[in-house]
Amino acid sequence: MDAIHIGMSSTPLVKHTAGAGLKANRPRVMSKSGHSNVRIDKVDGIYLLYLQDLWTTVIDMKWRYKLTLFAATFVMTWFLFGVIYYAIAFIHGDLEPGEPISNHTPCIMKVDSLTGAFLFSLESQTTIGYGVRSITEEC
Structure with missing residues (x-):
């Protein structure tokens, strides 16, 4: 399953629909195997965020x-x-x-x-x- 690419100026992930009983046909945020299908692109200074929170960066490392x-x-x-x-x-x-x-x-x-x-x-x-x-x- 392909990942969803989200730019910072795109629409929100969750949209409210008029029909409460109707299920909208939209891609999953999390796959059934537990991997995230959301990939955030085009964020200014994303690499500086890794240095600001070094502990979480180490936790997220392979x-x-x-x-x-x-x-x-x-x-x-x-x-x-x-x-x-x-x-x-x-x-x-x-x-x-x-x-x-x-x-x-x-x-x-x-x-x-x-x-x-x-x-x-x-x-x-x-x-x-x-x-x-x-x-x-x-x-």
Whole structure:
């Protein structure tokens, strides 16, 4: 069944007929399977409405997009905190090339690259354990 295209200047969906007992021959608003047959076209700023109500936009998304958004949010927070941990190690002087100073204790043990900082962030947020990476009292 084809969808009904409704412009904003078109007539209303429900019309009152003179004959109360007569059923008007008009298309259904909802199909028998539960899908909406109404499609609103030619609305100015329709894409801004999606950004104004972000929660409803996420609810109305297809499942594959929701799962992608969910996974991407986790990876982005791991990366963001990895960059923060990398910056802390850089400011503390833990990333200096060459041999480490004998009495220097790094702020975060075994974080000497952005990859190590990303893994430390992942291990911290998922609480799977640190292994050799751990925070020291130097921070």
